[in-house]
Amino acid sequence: MLVALANALTPILLIICLGFFLGKKTDYLDSPSLGALVSNLGLPALLLYSVLSMQMQVFSMLKIIAATVIVLAIVALASYAFLKILKLPTRFYLPPMVNPNTGNLGIPIAYALFGNEGMAIAVVISSVVQISHFTLGVGFMSGAYHPKQLLKNGPVIALLLGALLLSFKVSLPAPLMNTLNMLSHITLPIMLMLLGKSLSSLNIKESSKINRATALSLFRPAVGASSACLVVYFFPLSHLESSVLIVLNAMPVAVISYMLAIKFKGPVDEIALMILISLPTSLFTVGFLWWFYL
Template sequence: MLSALASSLTPILLLICLGFFLGKKTNYLESPSLGALVSNLGLPALLLYSVLSMQMQVFSMLKIISATVSVLVLAGVVSFIFLKSLKLPTQFYLPPLVNPNTGNLGIPIAYALFGNEGMAIAVVISSVVQISHFTLGVGFMSGSYSVKQLLKNGPVIALVVGALFLSFNLSLPAPLMNTLNMLSHITLPIMLMLLGKSLSNLSIQDGKKIYRAAALSFFRPFVGGLSAILVISVFPLTHLESSVLVVLSMMPVAVISYMLATKFKGPTDEIALMILISLPLSLCSAAAVWWFYLS
C-alpha cells in the first residue's frame, strides 16, 4: 500500500520541487505562454488519447459520466452554501472546492490502488472534471460564460470526438495516436513546475490567508467524499466504479484551478497553498477508501 502510494506521489512531488527551485533561481517559468500551451494543446491531447486508449462500453461510460456530474453538482451546491456562510466570494473559491485533481494525481492513484480497470474508470471521471474546469471554473473566475466559449474549448472537443470514436468503434492510426501520446506528455511536467513556481513566491506572513486556505483545504476532500458517497447510494455503479469515484472525488485542489486563478487575476497564493495542504489530506482519505474496498 505505502509503496504504491509512494510510487505515484514521488514524481509529482519531485516536479513540484523542481518548479520551486527554478522559480527561486531562474526565470525559466516566467513566460505566460507556458500555461496557454498546456491548456490549449497539452490537455486536449491527453484527454483524447486517454479516451481512445481505454476499453469500455459506451453505456458504462455514460453511467460513470452521469454519476460524476451528479457529484460535481452536489459538491457545488454544498460549497456555495459553505462559502456564503463564511462570507467568502464564490468567484475564485468555488471552482477549487468543486473540481478535484483527478488528472495528474487521481489517475495515477487509481491505477496504483485499483489496477488497469480502475484507471479506465478514472479516465472517464477525469474527463468530466476537466470539462468542469473549463466551464464552471472559467465561468466563475472570468465573471462571464457563453456557450460559444464552451464549443471552442479544447478538452470539450476532445471528449466529444473521443466519445464518437468509441460509439462507432473507430480508432486513429498508430502514428496519430503516438503523436497524441507525445503531446500529452508535456502537460503534467509543466503544470506541476508552474505550481512549484507559485509556491516559491508564497508569502506566509499573512496569517489570515493561511488559516483561510487551511480551512478550505480540509473542506475540499470532505465535500467531495460526502457528495460521492451520497451519489453512489442511488446510482447503479459496480463496487469498483463506486470506489474509484469516491477516491477521485476526495482528491486535492487541482493545479488547473491555480492556472485559471493566475489567468483571471485571482488569489493565486492562497490556491497554491490550498493545493499543498489538501494533498496529504486527500491521500490519507484515498488510503482509507482503498482499505475499505479490499476488506
Template structure:
C-alpha cells in the same frame, strides 16, 4: 497495502518537488508555450489514446460523465450551505471548493494507482471538471459567463471526438495510435513539473487568514470524497470506475482557481494558502480511502 500506495505516490511528490525547485531556482519552466503544448497536444493525445486503447464503452463513458456531474452538483450544494454558514461570499470561495485538481495532479495519481484503465476513466472525469472550471468557476468569479469559451478548450473537444469514435466503433490505425501514445508520454511529467512551478510562484502576503484557509482546505478533499462515495453507492458503476471517481474528487484545490481569483480580483492570498494546505490534506484523504475503501 499502504506501502504500495506510498510507492505509487512518492514519485509524483518528487516530481512536484522538482518542479517547485526548478520554479524557484531556474527559468526552465517559464516558457508559456510549455503549458500550451501540454494543453493542446499532450493532453488531447493522452485522452484519445487512453479511451480508445482500452475500448471503453460509450455507455460507460456516459455513466462516468453523469456520475461526475452529480458529484459536482452535490459538492456545490454542500459547499454553498457551508459558505453561507461561515458568512463567506460564494462568488470567490465556491469554485475552489467544488472543482478539484483532476488535471495536473489527478491524472498522474490515477495512473499511478490504477494504471492505464484508471487513466482512461480519469481523463473523462477531468474533462467534466474542466467544463465546470469554465462554467461554474468563470461564471461565479467574473459574474458572467460566455459559452463560446468552451469551444476553445481542446480537452473538451477531444472528449467529444473520443465519444464519437466510440459510438461509431471507429478504430484508429496502429501507427496513429502509436503516435498518440508517444505524444501522451510527454504529458504527465510536464503537468507535475508545472504544478510544482505554479506552487512555487504562489504569492501569500497576508498571514492573518491562515485559520480560515486551513478550514476550507480540510473541507475540499473531505467533502469531495464523501460526495463521491454517496453517488457511487447508488450509481451503476464498476469497482474501478467508482474508485477513480472517489480518488479524483478527493484532490486538492486546483491552481486554476488561483488564476481565476487573480484575474477577477478575488482573495488570492487565501486561495493560494488553500492550494498549499489542501495538497497534503488530499494525500492524507487518499491514503485513508485506500486503506478503508479501495
C-alpha cells in the same frame, strides 16, 4: 498496501518537488506555452488515446460523466451552505471548493494507483471538471460566461471525438494511435512540474487568513470524497470506476482557481494558501481511502 501506496505516490511527489525547485532556481518552466502545450495538445492526446486504446464503451463513458456531474452538483450545494455559514462570498470561494485538481495531480495519481485503465477513467472525469472550470469557475469569478469558450477547450473536443469514434466503432490506424501515445507521454511529467512551479510562486502575506483558508482546505477533500462515496453507492459503476471517481474528487484545490483569482482580482492569497494546505490533506485522504475503503 501502504508500501504500494508509497511506491505509487513517491514519483509524483518527487516530480512536484522537482518542479518546485526548477520554479525557484531556474526559468525552465516560465514559458506560458508549456501550460498551453499540455492543455491543447498533451491532455487531448492522452484522453483520446486512453479512451480508444481501452475501447471504453460509450455507455460506460456516459455513466462516468453523469456520475461526475452529480458529484460536482452535490459538492456545490454543500460548499454553498458551508460558505454561507462562514459568511464568505460565493463568487470567489465556491469554484475552488467545487473543482478539484483532477488534471495535473488527479490523473497521475489515478495512473499510479490504478494503471492505464484507471487513467482512462480519470481523463474522462478530468474533462468534465475542465468544463466546470470554464463554466462555474469563469462564470462565478468573472460575473459573466461565454459558451464559446468551451469550443476552444482541447480536452472537451477530444472527449467528443472519442465518443463519436466509439459510437461508430471506428478504430484509428496503428501509426496514428502510436503518435497519440507518444504525445500523451509528455503530459504527466509536465503537468506535475508545472504544479510544483505554481506552488513555488504562491505568495501568502497575511497570517490572519490562515484559519479561514485551513477550514476551507480541510472541507474540500472531505466533501469531495464523501459526495463521491454517496454517488457510487447508488450509481451503477464498476469497482474501478467508483474508486477512481472517489480518488479524483478527494483532490485538492486546483491551481487554475488561483489563476482565475488573479485574472478576476479575487482573494489570491487565500486561494494560494488553500492550494498549499489542501495538497497534503488530499494525499492523506487518498491514503486513508486506499487503506480502509478502496
